[in-house]
Amino acid sequence: MSLTNLLDLLPVEIESLVESLGAPRYRGRQIADWIYRKGVTDLDRMTNLPRELREALAERASVDVPAVERRTPSQDGSQKFVFRFADGARVQSVLMPDGDRLTLCVSTQVGCGFGCAFCLTGAMGLDRNLTTGEIIGQVLGVVRTLPAGQRLTHIVYMGMGEPLANYRATVGSLRLLTDPQALGFSPRRITVSTVGLVSAIERLAHQDLRVNLAISLHATDNETRNRLMPVNKGFAIEELLAACRRFPLPFRQRMTFEYVLLDRVNDSPEDARRLARLLEGIRAKINLIPFNDWPGAGFSRPPVPRILAFQQTLLERGITATVRWSKGEDIGAACGQLSEAVVA
Numbered sequence: 001m002s003l004t005n006l007l008d009l010l011p012v013e014i015e016s017l018v019e020s021l022g023a024p025r026y027r028g029r030q031i032a033d034w035i036y037r038k039g040v041t042d043l044d045r046m047t048n049l050p051r052e053l054r055e056a057l058a059e060r061a062s063v064d065v066p067a068v069e070r071r072t073p074s075q076d077g078s079q080k081f082v083f084r085f086a087d088g089a090r091v092q093s094v095l096m097p098d099g100d101r102l103t104l105c106v107s108t109q110v111g112c113g114f115g116c117a118f119c120l121t122g123a124m125g126l127d128r129n130l131t132t133g134e135i136i137g138q139v140l141g142v143v144r145t146l147p148a149g150q151r152l153t154h155i156v157y158m159g160m161g162e163p164l165a166n167y168r169a170t171v172g173s174l175r176l177l178t179d180p181q182a183l184g185f186s187p188r189r190i191t192v193s194t195v196g197l198v199s200a201i202e203r204l205a206h207q208d209l210r211v212n213l214a215i216s217l218h219a220t221d222n223e224t225r226n227r228l229m230p231v232n233k234g235f236a237i238e239e240l241l242a243a244c245r246r247f248p249l250p251f252r253q254r255m256t257f258e259y260v261l262l263d264r265v266n267d268s269p270e271d272a273r274r275l276a277r278l279l280e281g282i283r284a285k286i287n288l289i290p291f292n293d294w295p296g297a298g299f300s301r302p303p304v305p306r307i308l309a310f311q312q313t314l315l316e317r318g319i320t321a322t323v324r325w326s327k328g329e330d331i332g333a334a335c336g337q338l339s340e341a342v343v344a
């Protein structure tokens with residue numbers, strides 16, 4: 001019988017598991033405390049649990065934090081982690097310090113099946129979904145490497161894969177991140193990026209998770225977006241933005257729209273004006289991401305004056321628009337645009 005990864009379970013579900021083994025439910029809370037507060041994942045080291053419970057549990061469950069296969073610091077202070085799972089699959093997570101913020105970008109799938117034309121991850125295709133425990137494992141795996149006293153402040157779901165295409169595991173991991181008995185993050189400090197899966201956005205709207213949503217828009221007309229992002233053939237821009245308008249944004253929160261600037265493809269003054277019009281009525285902010293070239297991409301980065309002019313057009317229309325210049329931020333600025341291929 002394969003072992004249950006306790007990182008797949010909410011604390012309340014760990015309570016039920018220990019109860020099924022004949023132990024009182026509070027033992028489950030103690031286990032969650034070991035894992036998420038004390039960083040102990042070896043059941044044998046959970047010394048306030050009776051030995052019989054530890055032994056019974058070891059026959060049913062384990063705590064699987066994936067191995068860090070490689071850790072690469074980037075010039076701008078960010079660090080890429082390559083995690084390897086038991087089946088040999090690998091994903092990247094990116095740690096990005098920025099002032100008093102420390103943001104971790106996590107992956108939700110091995111590869112991605114959405115095939116956005118400008119995306120390196122998309123060029124790999126989809127290998128498999130990650131489990132809830134494998135998403136949370138990236139967080140715990142990185143936290144282990146932090147110096148004493150340093151804490152993650154933000155989590156973004158912008159690594160490999162489309163989080164909402166792996167809906168169950170993504171929502172499970174969001175519940176663990178925000179559960180006060182587990183990682184206890186404020187939902188305001190968590191952002192889920194999506195390519196625009198309207199049906200999944202509608203489902204998420206009913207979950208009361210209150211996390212931030214980032215929409216990868218990348219074009220202002222359906223013809224261009226169809227070409228850049230095949231998902232647009234199923235959910236056109238109008239339908240996507242209607243779902244964004246219906247999404248219950250918590251008070252003072254804004255929805256982020258990611259927009260990769262591709263030279264002579266989606267960066268014209270008319271595109272900027274149309275983008276401003278499209279977002280009317282949405283509490284929006286825009287991240288403009290000058291394209292980060294990769295071999296064989298077939299796109300290039302617009303010249304700096306064109307990027308600044310695009311931003312200026314949006315600012316003049318009262319829209320918050322920032323440009324993400326540095327490489328580390330690029331990595332985390334839009335779903336799956338990792339600058340390094342990781343092939344399982």
Ligand code: SF4
Nearest residue numbers: 112116119122335336
């Ligand atoms: S941009 Fe996101 S959804 Fe599109 S192929 Fe890349 S990882 Fe997948």
